């Protein structure tokens with residue numbers, strides 16, 4: 325009998341929290357009508373939507389009218405960037421962002437450049453930490469409309485100095501957009517941001533729900549054609565059952581977050597130490613201390629990343645890679661490149677509430693053999 329599969333890719337999508345399933349099923353029965361209509365079923369849907377917004381806002385410590393539900397974290401990030409730039413176009417057309425933003429932010433930045441705007445990427449060090457002096461200088465330059473900083477790297481887990489970056493922005497009146505997809509529901513988000521986004525399937529909510537929060541007083545203008553829903557910040561009807569499940573699971577995940585972090589962080593420490601000790605020619609990347617509690621990345625020299633993911637999948641381990649060349653880009657990870665670290669044979673392991681110590685032990689027991697086999701197949705020996 326083969327062992328049951330071990331899912332270790334929570335940073336892409338965490339398995340649904342039990343609350344997600346319950347809330348989704350209940351809201352499917354009760355929340356299918358269009359909340360904007362004027363009959364009983366619609367009023368019930370409106371009540372559910374209002375309650376979901378109140379709950380999500382309370383969990384994040386923001387006002388309900390500052391929060392909109394979007395079709396994904398990507399859609400939220402696109403709106404955050406393009407709307408932030410549009411709202412301050414009279415000030416200038418420069419977007420400052422870290423070099424390690426998620427592709428959702430970078431793609432919005434590319435669109436901005438294609439339309440005549442400009443960008444100022446700010447470097448990170450070898451651990452993936454923002455260069456704060458360079459950031460402060462960049463946001464001080466003339467014509468900066470918006471600054472964007474990922475709260476913690478989705479590829480290597482390094483937590484960014486959001487509070488210090490926000491202070492530098494506040495000194496010169498530049499709004500800060502924080503992509504909180506990897507932190508919301510797991511670790512507290514530092515204050516000081518003007519726009520925040522998140523993604524429900526990262527905290528165990530359903531796929532296809534994002535959050536866009538625009539603080540009162542922020543000059544943000546919708547970049548989309550007019551639509552009155554969700555305060556005009558994101559077009560189209562929301563997937564109400566999924567939104568209800570997202571809000572309920574966010575509350576549940578946030579309530580357990582500190583305990584979960586305390587349980588998972590030592591497992592990540594164990595992976596960091598054992599991978600470095602048991603696999604030859606490996607580089608464990610990211611900040612060992614200022615890091616997410618559930619995510620660890622390492623790169624194995626002389627191994628093809630995609631081949632490694634497939635080999636691990638055949639053994640029952642679901643992991644992902646920042647640097648596997650995808651057919652759409654055929655480029656290694658811009659994050660690892662910006663850090664100046666090895667991107668060969670890159671593996672990202674991300675844990676979740678169902679991950680057990682036994683899962684981690686099994687992974688650690690099998691990984692060195694899988695890597696050795698692939699190296700032997702490629703003719704790499706005597707390491």
Ligand SMILES: Cc1ncc(COP(=O)(O)O)c(C=O)c1O
Nearest residue numbers: 396397398426428478505506523
């Ligand atoms: C940091 C970060 N931002 C944005 C996103 C996009 O979120 P979604 O998958 O909901 O589109 C992700 C997902 O990988 C992410 O990790």
